[in-house]
Amino acid sequence: MSLSALWIYQKERFPLFKTAPLLAVFSAASLSVSAELSGRPLPDWGGYLAGFVIAMLLFFQMRVCDEYKDLEDDRRYRPDRPIPRGLVSLRLIISLGLVSLPITALAAWLWHPPVLWLLALVWVWLGAMTAEFGVAEWLKARPVLYLLSHMAIMPLIDLLLTGLEWLPFGGPATCLLLFLGLSFVNGCVLEIGRKLWSPENEIAGVETYSGLWGTRKAARIWGVCVLLSYALLLGVGATTGVLWISAALGGIGVTICMVSAASYARFPTEKAEKRMDTIAGLWVFACYAIAGFLPVFLRFV
Structure with a gap:
């Protein structure tokens, strides 16, 4: 698979020039707010770097899970998307997602190993989301509940990112x-x-x-x-x-x-x-x- 195909894929499905600045602010703000609320000094640059790497990779993993979960619907209703039209294969995207898992874990471990527990919590919820919590048809028939259940991963990710700051001190504000x-x-x-x-x-x-x-x-x-x-x-x-x-x-x-x-x-x-x-x-x-x-x-x- 050519790098040009992957470049087109990211432009359409995970636009780095749009996503990276938002996640940089999101991750940095999470650490800063946690420190401010607790009256502690800001973490050093390593914490902010770990937060950015973790945020970027987690959101990419969410995209990968969506590609897997929505493949049949995409083939039927949105054949112009990269995977249905054959630009890249689902296998390749899943492989990249799997490669990103140990990198995410390494970023957390290098900063503060207990953060891995919070990372595991996010992954468990992401896995449950991908499986539609085992009640796909029931959930899709209730779009508001579907929205709320899937957006619940956002505070979990933020709990993880703020945990980079508060976990070394025992607990959050x-x-x-x-x-x-x-x-x-x-x-x-x-x-x-x-x-x-x-x-x-x-x-x-x-x-x-x-x-x-x-x-x-x-x-x-x-x-x-x-x-x-x-x-x-x-x-x-x-x-x-x-x-x-x-x-x-x-x-x-x-x-x-x-x-x-x-x-x-x-x-x-x-x-x-x-x-x-x-x-x-x-x-x-x-x-x-x-x-x-x-x-x-x-x-x-």
């Missing part, structure tokens, strides 16, 4: 739950946002939230998730002493999100569809940047 909740809701913001499609782009057999709820209702639900995310961001900001600045900066982002959602609801065009996907990613990026870096920045200015 109680208020870390606010940040884990933020990760859960932000996962919903991303997942719903990328499945708000224009009517002309809807594909029979492919489930989207715009198709499930209609564009107006889907946009409202997405907006509620953004507002809940904002409330949790304020909770984290209050515990780290940056409530009012978080409120101001986050408020700008919320306004942009609400305007975009209203525009999509009125005119659900292909352009609006792409804008919602982008705005969802930018909002999540902003949340982690504000929560993780604002207290550190203000301390040094």
Whole structure:
């Protein structure tokens, strides 16, 4: 298999130029927030490097599991995707996923070996997700429960990433739950946002939230998730002493999100569809940047 085929695959299914910056902010913010909430100094660079490597590889493993889980649906409804159209083989992608497992474990072990227990917890949940918790048909018939059960992996990943900071000291701060909740809701913001499609782009057999709820209702639900995310961001900001600045900066982002959602609801065009996907990613990026870096920045200015 040529490297050019793998390059095309990553552009379509795991775009590094989009994914890497988001996961760099996500992983670094997790360690920084954990330290800030506990009143401890920030970890050294090794912790941040381990967090980034672990986050990147875990999200790639999630993509691999999706490729395996969704293969039959992709062959039937989305034959233009890389694996169904023969660009790369499922066997190759699974092999790359398997190779990434010991690298992920090594990154955790080199930083602090007990972190492997938290990594194992994430892998157990990922395995259960891939098996659809043994009730695939029942779960797919309940799309909201499907969404919530799959987004539960986000706070588990964040528990792992924050654990790189708090586990060497014995335990996390109680208020870390606010940040884990933020990760859960932000996962919903991303997942719903990328499945708000224009009517002309809807594909029979492919489930989207715009198709499930209609564009107006889907946009409202997405907006509620953004507002809940904002409330949790304020909770984290209050515990780290940056409530009012978080409120101001986050408020700008919320306004942009609400305007975009209203525009999509009125005119659900292909352009609006792409804008919602982008705005969802930018909002999540902003949340982690504000929560993780604002207290550190203000301390040094």
